[in-house]
Amino acid sequence: MAGPPQHNAAMTDPFLHLEAVDSPEALAWVRERNALTEAELTADPRYARIRAELLRVMNSPDRIPDVTRRGAFFYNFWRDEQHKRGLWRRTSFDDWRQPQPTWETVLDLDALGAAEGENWVWAGASALGPDYRRCLVHLSRGGADATVIREFDLVEKRFVEGGFALPEAKSDIEWIDENTVFVGTDFGPGSLTRSGYVRVIKRWKRGTPLDAAETVFEGDEEDVSVGVMVDRTPGWERTIFTRSLDFYREETWLELRVDGANPAAADDGAPAGVTGQAAGVTATKRASVSGLDVPAGRAPGRRVKLDLPDDASADFWERTLLVTLRSDWELADSRYLAGSLLAIDADAFLAGARDFTILFTPTDTRSLDDYDTTATHLLMTVLDNVAGRLEAWHRHDDGTWTRREIEAPHPGTLDLGSLHDPEIADDPFSERWLLDYTDFLTPDSLWLCSTANDERELLKRSPQWFDAEGMRVEQLFATSEDGTQVPYFVVWPKGATADGANPTLLYGYGGFEISLAPEYAPDRGLVWHKDGGVFVVANIRGGGEFGPEWHEAAVEEGKQASYDDFIAVAEDLIARGITSPRHLGIMGGSNGGLLVGAVMVQRPDLFNAVVCQVPLLDMKRYHLLLAGASWMAEYGNPDDPEHWEFIADYSPYHNVEPDAVYPRPLFTTSTRDDRVHPGHARKMAALMLSQGHDLLYFENTEGGHGGAADNEQHAHLGALEYVYLWQRLGRVLSAG
Secondary structure, three states, X not given: OOOOOOOOOOOOXXXXXXXXXXXXXXXXXXXXXXXXXXXXXXXXXXXXHHHHHHHHHHOOOOOOOOOEEEOOEEEEEEOOOOOOOOEEEEEEHHHHOOOOOOOEEEEEHHHHHHHHOOOEEEEEEEEOOOOOOEEEEEEEEOOXXXXXXXXXXXXXXXXXXXXXXXXXXXXXXXXXXXXXXEEEOOOOOOOEOOOOOEOEEEEEEOOOOHHHOEEEEEOOOOOOEEEEEEEOOOOOOEEEEEEEOOOOOEEEEEEEOOOOOOOOOOOOOOOOOOOOOOOOOHHHOOOOOOOOOOOOOOOOOOEEEOOOOOOOEEEEEOOEEEEEOOOOEEOOOOEEOOOXXXXXXXXXXXXXXXXXXXXXXXXOOXXXXXXXXXXXXXXXXXXXXXXXXXXXXXXXXXXXXXXXXXXXXXXXXXXXXXXXOOOOOOOOOOOEEEEEEEEOOEEEEXXXXXXXXXXXXXXXXXXXXXXXXXXXEEEEEEEOOXXXXXXXXXXXXXXXXXXXXXXXXXXXXXXXXXXOOOOOOHHHHHHOHHHOOXXXXXXXXXXXXXXXXXHHOOOHHHOHHHHHHHHHHHHHHHHOOOOOHHHEEEEEEOHHHHHHHHHHHHOHHHOOEXXXXXXXXXXXXXXXXXXXXXXXXXXXXXXXXXXXXXXXXXXXXXXXXXXXXXXXXXEEEEOOOOOOOOHHHHHHHHHHHHOOOOOEEEEEOOOHHXXXXXXXXXXXXXXXXXXXXXXXXXXXXXXX
């Protein structure tokens, strides 16, 4: 059922003051709403038990420690009861594969925050190979996307005095060599895009002030961002600049380096037919590299724009160029389908060749999920009806390829990660990689694999947090308004039958080509399934479950398709007797928060609970708030009257009505969310309250777009949400 006619497009916004994130007036409103919500939900006898269960899972020492290889060490970031903000730590591979590894602390964020009086949240690190001594550590205040960057010595385990350092900003920084970096940050007026991301890349030398750094690449203010990546693979040194025109289109510029030389600033002597420039891209948007003589640009500093569709993604793997397509690509002798993965010799491509090897072609049910590379193999995970499959392509020395399927657990979700480091000579991990498997009822299992002999060794297994005996999972299909078959998963608790009274939580996202695949969730098992709750995941259009076309069907003027699909799944659940409107709740975050907000307004009769997390809701102003302008390729431009016509039809803030009867929603957001503005949730709640609707609202003062900054905050937020769901959807109010 399509959304109702839009009524409030011309409304004067009475709650603009709530967009002032840290204003005393706005924060006073937040504190008042938080106090009411917490008082009600924490008083429920289930709150303490649920919070304790969630915190037990999050702090458990039995979790699989995710690792990142840097040379001889494997690094992990870890939070637990004693280390609330976390430890950055490391161990050897042989030690990590043991049941109880011995960890060496590299950086203690709790101690650092206490010493500096800051609420630091870990945001990652990048180290310079192949010795991996120099490192750039990213620290976030309260979980925001913006970070402070500091140089760190991984041998002495301390920050480098006088080293590279950047103040808080949404920065991009990349090592060139030990004494030089590329840097994009807030250099002052005009240095950021309208979306608030990097517009200018500079080359910065150690010991010089940041304002003396030399500009080497620029985008336009209307772009989403620009970026840079340095490939230091011996013999294949390259620098790659990207200019994101919107969320799905980009230009890729290649600058080659030889014998470890730094990229030059000049682009003199480009062969005929090649256009390039050192300082930027503005004047060369239509540059082509067709006809370039080989070997292509084997002089330091030569920069060319790759002649690819602007919605294709390019990736270099030594001598190979890998291209992922988002739309069909028509060439003189060939047609390559959207969703395909192509490979070609990079120098031959730059010389004009287009005889690609097709490594993956999508079908109606199969899409490319991810890929990674060892020294001689490309490994890929494929979604087949939203369940993972594994394939490997062997790249031979003569340039030919051989494909084979790799046996892996099924049906569920497969994640792979290569351990190969191309910067390390005679790398002992050249053909070794990690494979993780999970599904709704199976905890994560982690294997060490080898493409050399296809051996697979079980390294780690997560605990079985809840009793899955008697539980079952089925994949069903709902028919959307236009006839599209929409798959969804139903996770049944033990003993549940289709009696129409099951407390049921329906989850969705439906945007940005992001797939929702099966995963094991200990928290959900312990505090939802254990007490009889059904969980449903809807694989609606707008996601990536079936490739680019599945996503493209629900962008801009087609966005309503996501909401129609979600509504169709809800109606199907009710028609099958799995649940009923009294017992059906919905949950979604970010774009998923927009999803559940729109569906709540369009079909309030279907639901009795709505958990709307860090949402977009005011679609008239979303592009003016924080990173919102970067998403116009997904939603459209509300300043364009033709676009606003279809956006206004679903914008929750402009369609909520005082005379309608809505389920009592719970809105959650974060004051420190600098991606999706907390004003969306604030204003929607304030408007509904002014219309006489009842609701709950909770805004964490930390947490960024993730909603919480440490395990205790996550457990508190999760307990509030689950208590709310049980109060609204449960058969009988009980202390459990």
